[in-house]
Amino acid sequence: MSTPAGSILxxxxxxxxxxxxxxxxxxxxxxxxxxxxxxxxxxxAGKTTAFNLVTGVYKPTEGTIRFDGxxxxxxxxxxxxxxxxxxxxxxxxxxxxxxxxxxxLTVLENVRTAFQTRLKTGMFAATLRTPHFLDEEAAVEAEAxxxxxxxxxxxxxxxxxxxxxxxxxxRLEIARAMATxxxxxxxxxxxxxxxxxxxxxxxxxVKKLRERFGLTVLMIEHDMRFxxxxxxxxxxxxxxxxxxxxxxxxxxxxxxxxEAYLGEQAHA
Amino acid sequence: xxxxxxxxVPVPAHRTHAAIYWAAMLVGAPLVCLALNQxxxxxxxxxxxxxxxxxxxxxxGVNATLAVSLNLINGYTGQFxxxxxxxxxxxxxxxxxxxxxxxPQVIGTTPGVAAWGVYFAAVIVVSGLVSALAGxxxxxxxLRLKGDYLAIVTLGFGEIIRVILLNLESMRGxxxxxDLEKLDQPFLVLLVLVVCVVVVRNLVSSTRGLAFLxxxxxxxxxxxxxxxxxxxxxxxxxxxxxxxxxAGALYSHTQAYIIPGAFDFVKSMEIVAMVVLGGGSIGxxxxxxxxxxxxxxxxxxxxxxxxxxNAFPDAMWRALxxxxxxxxxxxxxxxxxxxxxxxxRGGKKVKG
Numbered sequence: 001m002s003t004p005a006g007s008i009l010x011x012x013x014x015x016x017x018x019x020x021x022x023x024x025x026x027x028x029x030x031x032x033x034x035x036x037x038x039x040x041x042x043x044x045a046g047k048t049t050a051f052n053l054v055t056g057v058y059k060p061t062e063g064t065i066r067f068d069g070x071x072x073x074x075x076x077x078x079x080x081x082x083x084x085x086x087x088x089x090x091x092x093x094x095x096x097x098x099x100x101x102x103x104x105l106t107v108l109e110n111v112r113t114a115f116q117t118r119l120k121t122g123m124f125a126a127t128l129r130t131p132h133f134l135d136e137e138a139a140v141e142a143e144a145x146x147x148x149x150x151x152x153x154x155x156x157x158x159x160x161x162x163x164x165x166x167x168x169x170x171r172l173e174i175a176r177a178m179a180t181x182x183x184x185x186x187x188x189x190x191x192x193x194x195x196x197x198x199x200x201x202x203x204x205x206v207k208k209l210r211e212r213f214g215l216t217v218l219m220i221e222h223d224m225r226f227x228x229x230x231x232x233x234x235x236x237x238x239x240x241x242x243x244x245x246x247x248x249x250x251x252x253x254x255x256x257x258x259e260a261y262l263g264e265q266a267h268a
Numbered sequence: 269x270x271x272x273x274x275x276x277v278p279v280p281a282h283r284t285h286a287a288i289y290w291a292a293m294l295v296g297a298p299l300v301c302l303a304l305n306q307x308x309x310x311x312x313x314x315x316x317x318x319x320x321x322x323x324x325x326x327x328x329g330v331n332a333t334l335a336v337s338l339n340l341i342n343g344y345t346g347q348f349x350x351x352x353x354x355x356x357x358x359x360x361x362x363x364x365x366x367x368x369x370x371x372p373q374v375i376g377t378t379p380g381v382a383a384w385g386v387y388f389a390a391v392i393v394v395s396g397l398v399s400a401l402a403g404x405x406x407x408x409x410x411l412r413l414k415g416d417y418l419a420i421v422t423l424g425f426g427e428i429i430r431v432i433l434l435n436l437e438s439m440r441g442x443x444x445x446x447d448l449e450k451l452d453q454p455f456l457v458l459l460v461l462v463v464c465v466v467v468v469r470n471l472v473s474s475t476r477g478l479a480f481l482x483x484x485x486x487x488x489x490x491x492x493x494x495x496x497x498x499x500x501x502x503x504x505x506x507x508x509x510x511x512x513x514x515a516g517a518l519y520s521h522t523q524a525y526i527i528p529g530a531f532d533f534v535k536s537m538e539i540v541a542m543v544v545l546g547g548g549s550i551g552x553x554x555x556x557x558x559x560x561x562x563x564x565x566x567x568x569x570x571x572x573x574x575x576x577x578n579a580f581p582d583a584m585w586r587a588l589x590x591x592x593x594x595x596x597x598x599x600x601x602x603x604x605x606x607x608x609x610x611x612x613r614g615g616k617k618v619k620g
Binding site for chain 1: 274278282285286470475477497
C-alpha cells in the first residue's frame, strides 16, 4: 500500500472505461518528487484522459491514484474521487490543452482568482472590508504581481485576458496555476502553437519555476524536441496502455516506441 | 494539509482605512440617505401630484435593489434565474404577516413613527433572511442544472410560491393584504439600495468574490484553481434572494397593498430585462432599473412638463396611454439591440 519513497504521484493499475471503450488501461506510473516527467503518445492515446483522472475530472473504473501518500481516487464498485477543487487545495494544479482563461477578467484578476484555497478570510469579511481582509488582499495582489513578473506578464497586469496573444495566454495560465502553490503541476501540451523561440523561453520558464518552488512537473507534449530536452523521465502511451517508460535516451531507443510513435518522427 | 501561506503583513493604514470605511457606512450613508430623503420630499411637495410622484420614486428604488441583487445571480455568476419575483414575494408576505399579525402585539396599535420604523427595519431584515433560506433551497438544484433548464426550474419555483400564497387563507388568498401601513418616504428604500450596491460591489471586487465571476467564465477552469463552483452558485442565490426579500418587504409597504398576482412571471421578466439592459455592471443595472421603471410612467404622460405637453396635439396625449405598452416594447427592443453592441467592464454579456 505504501508509496515508494520519493514518489509524489502514483497510479496503480488505473483503468478508465467509457461504456465499451477503454480509454486508459491498467496504467501504473510513479512520478518522483521534484522530477520533470513527460507523457507522450500518438493522438487518442489517452494522455489527456490520464490527466483528467489525476486532476479528479473522472473517477477511475479500477485502480488507485495516490498523491503524496494519500489515496485521492479509488476505482471499483465503491469507488470515489476527490473533486478538482479539493485536489487543488492539496497541491495539484493543471493547465489545459485548449487554453481556459477567465476571459472577462483582467490578467491580474485571473491570477488573483486562483488564491481561493489559500485565503483565510471569507465572503463575510470581504463584504465588511475588515482590516484582516485588506491585509490579505494586499498580500494576494503582491504575490500575484510577482508571479506575473516570473512569466513576463507584469506589464500587462491590467489588460483584459481575452486580448492577450496566444503565447501570453499560455504563460498566464501557468502563472494562474502557480498561484494555487501546487506541489504537482500538470501541463497539458504547454508548447502547442508556440514558435521555436517561444518554446525555448517556455522551457526555461518551467525549469525556473521548478527550482524556485520545488515543483514536480508532469507534462503532456507532442513536440519531441521540447519533451526530450526538458523531461528527465518519459512514459509513452498508446491505445490507453503504457508501452514504454524511461529516460529520454531509453525511450528514443525503444523499438516499441519507434513503431508506435517515433517512427514517423524519426524519418521526419 | 500543507499550504504555502500567504505573506500577510498587518498594515496599520488598513486599520485606519477600515475605520473610515465603517464610519462612512454606519454614519455617512444613513445621513446622506436622510438628506436625500428630505430633498426628495420637499421637491415632491411642490409637484402637482405628490403622491403619484412619490410612488414612482419608491418603485424606482425597489426595482433597482431587485435588479442589482439579480445581477449577482444572472450577471456575475452566470446562472440564469427567472424566479426573482418568487423571492420578492416571500419577502413581501413575510413582512406583511409580521407587520399585520405580530406588529400590534410588539409595538401596539398606534405606534409612534420611531417605534414603527425600528420594528419595520427589523421586519425587513427578517424578511430577507426568510427569502435567503428559500434561495438556499432553490440554489441546490442549480448544482446540476444549467442554462435553459435552470431557467425553467427557477420559473417553476416562482410560480409555486405565487400559487401557494394564492391558496393560503392566513395570507388572505387572492385578496391579499390591502390595509398595510403606508411607507411613503424614500429613506429606507434608499438605504437598502445603498447597502445592496455596496455588498454586491465589495463581494465581486474581492479576491474571494472573483470566484463568482470565474464560475460564469469557465466552470472547469474555476474548479481547477480551487473554486468549489457549487458553493458559489448557491451563495449567489442566497445573497441575491436576501436582497430580493428585503426589496419585497419594502415593496409590500410602499404599495401598502399586495396580492399574489403582483409576483408573477411578468415581474420576474421585468427584473431580468433590467439586468440584461444593464449590461452586467452595477451602475448599468441601476440605470436600467431607473429607466425601465420611469418609461411606462412617461408613456402614460406622467412627469411631462407643460412645454412638452403643449408641443404635441391633445389627440396624441389621449392616444398615448392606449399605445404605451406597444411603444414600451419597441423601446425595449431598440435598447437591447443597442446594448448588445456595447461591451462594458461588466464583462461578458448577461446570458438571456
